[in-house]
Amino acid sequence: MSYLVWAGAVISLIGIGGILWCILAVARAKRAGLDDEGLRAAMKRVVAVNLGALFVSVIGLMLVVVGVVLG
Secondary structure, three states: OHHHHHHHHHHHHHHHHHHHHHHHHHHHHHHOOOOHHHHHHHHHHHHHHHHHHHHHHHHHHHHHHHHHHHO
């Protein structure tokens, strides 16, 4: 079951990469000096990606746990 562990690790890293992208996107939006409405619009887009990245990361971690338990 080591393939589950490795697949889960790769999927988790993809999710963590998405979370890091969200952090950078918010930092760029704040640094751009947008007004309140522009910042809200940027945050709406980032929140959706952030939730998706968190979901992908959790699925990857669950695969790692299942692979360890079954292995």
